[in-house]
Each structure stands twice: as C-alpha cells, then as structure tokens.
Amino acid sequence: MVLVCPSVLSADFTCLGEDCARVLNAGADMIHFDVMDGHFVDNLSFGLPVLETLHHALPQAVMDVHLMISHPLRFVHRFAAAGADYITVHVETTDNLSATLAAIHGCGCKRGMALNPDTPVEAVFPYLDQLELVLVMGVVPGHGGQPFDPRALDKLRALRAECARRGVSPILSVDGGVKPGTTAPQCTEAGATALVAGSAVFGAKDASAAVRQLKG
Ligand code: DX5
Ligand code: ZN
Numbered sequence: 001m002v003l004v005c006p007s008v009l010s011a012d013f014t015c016l017g018e019d020c021a022r023v024l025n026a027g028a029d030m031i032h033f034d035v036m037d038g039h040f041v042d043n044l045s046f047g048l049p050v051l052e053t054l055h056h057a058l059p060q061a062v063m064d065v066h067l068m069i070s071h072p073l074r075f076v077h078r079f080a081a082a083g084a085d086y087i088t089v090h091v092e093t094t095d096n097l098s099a100t101l102a103a104i105h106g107c108g109c110k111r112g113m114a115l116n117p118d119t120p121v122e123a124v125f126p127y128l129d130q131l132e133l134v135l136v137m138g139v140v141p142g143h144g145g146q147p148f149d150p151r152a153l154d155k156l157r158a159l160r161a162e163c164a165r166r167g168v169s170p171i172l173s174v175d176g177g178v179k180p181g182t183t184a185p186q187c188t189e190a191g192a193t194a195l196v197a198g199s200a201v202f203g204a205k206d207a208s209a210a211v212r213q214l215k216g
Pocket of ligand 1: 009010032034066140143175176178198
C-alpha cells in the first residue's frame with residue numbers, strides 16, 4: 001500500500017507537535033519536513049531547531065527531510081543528528097552528489113534524491129543504485145498549495161521501468177499538488193509508492209478520511 005507523508009509546511013505552527021501527532025494517529029506513515037533556504041528556492045521555511053524539537057516530542061515518528069537548500073552537504077550531519085530518518089537532496093544542487101549521498105548513508109540515514117519539474121528524469125538514473133527514495137516534484141518547490149504538473153506522471157513511469165531494469169526498489173515518492181481522488185490515484189497508477197501531501201492532509205477537516213482516500 002502507498003505511504004502517505006504529510007508535509008509540515010501546511011501544519012499549524014502554533015501547536016506543531018500536536019498537529020503532527022494528529023496526522024500520524026490518522027494513519028500517516030511519516031512526516032515530510034520541507035527545509036527551504038531562500039536561495040535554492042524563493043522561500044524560507046524552518047530548519048534544525050524545529051526538527052530537533054519535533055523529534056524530541058515525537059521520537060517514534062519517521063522524519064522524511066526534504067532539503068531545498070543550495071549546499072546540502074554542509075548540513076547533512078546536523079540534520080541527521082537532529083532526528084532525520086530520510087534525507088532528500090535535489091539533483092539540481094551544485095554539491096558533489098555522490099559525496100552527499102555517502103554522507104547521508106554514513107550518518108545512518110536513508111538517501112533520497114529529488115528532481116524539479118523541468119529536470120529530465122534521466123538525471124537521477126546514475127544514482128538509483130545508491131538511493132532508498134526518489135522524490136518527483138509535482139510542483140516547482142518553494143510553496144505549498146500549487147497545482148500538479150502532470151509531467152511528474154511520465155517521470156514516475158520512467159522511474160518504475162528503470163528501477164525494474166536495474167533490480168532496485170527505492171520508494172518512488174511524489175511531492176506537490178497531490179490530492180485524493182484526482183492526482184493521487186494518477187500518481188499511484190504511474191508507479192508512486194509514497195505520496196507527499198501538505199494541504200490535502202493537514203488542511204482536511206477529517207485527517208483520517210484524507211489519509212484513507214489517499215491510500216485508495
Ligand atoms: C513544495 C514542498 C511540498 C509542498 C506540498 O515546495 O516540497 O512538500 O508543501 O504541498 P501541497 O501538498 O499543498 O501541494
Ligand atoms: Zn517536500
């Protein structure tokens with residue numbers, strides 16, 4: 001069954017721990033933690049102290065950290081120490097990607113690689129053997145609540161085929177514009193095994209129903 005990963009960007013920051021506990025109790029599989037630096041993307045979000053606090057409040061929660069930052073290699077160790085389980089970096093960053101993935105692995109975290117809507121899917125192929133997760137962006141990263149770019153579906157299909165060819169099975173996750181009943185089933189049909197959803201879960205009146213619908 002597909003994993004559901006609510007994005008903290010759409011959480012209630014006045015009671016972040018309780019709001020994350022609420023979506024986990026509603027059946028979510030992990031918390032997606034979107035870090036933005038105002039440079040790699042045109043927005044700022046939150047970082048190390050917030051992750052550390054959340055990890056202390058919810059030590060069992062699996063933290064799926066999405067680094068939308070220009071120099072992820074500089075911060076891998078600190079995000080791992082703050083409680084990250086998965087650390088996802090963008091293929092578009094200028095840091096040495098093999099060294100960055102090795103650093104994530106060396107910290108005992110799972111390695112993820114994200115790709116933006118304009119980036120050809122083949123860009124991540126050379127790294128597939130070193131990844132536990134691939135994150136296909138359904139929106140230009142930086143903001144929640146944007147419409148889904150359907151080019152993500154072709155990328156998911158291509159990734160599913162290439163992973164099968166190589167005999168590897170990273171989580172195929174999709175992030176941005178994922179909604180129950182419309183884009184979510186399209187993504188799972190195309191090969192997604194995890195769905196990141198911010199507004200569709202944190203913003204729903206009934207989080208359990210939203211998670212159930214996303215899981216299909
Ligand atoms: C975009 C973030 C996403 C985003 C998803 O920069 O990486 O995780 O918050 O939000 P929704 O599900 O509202 O599109
Ligand atoms: Zn994200």
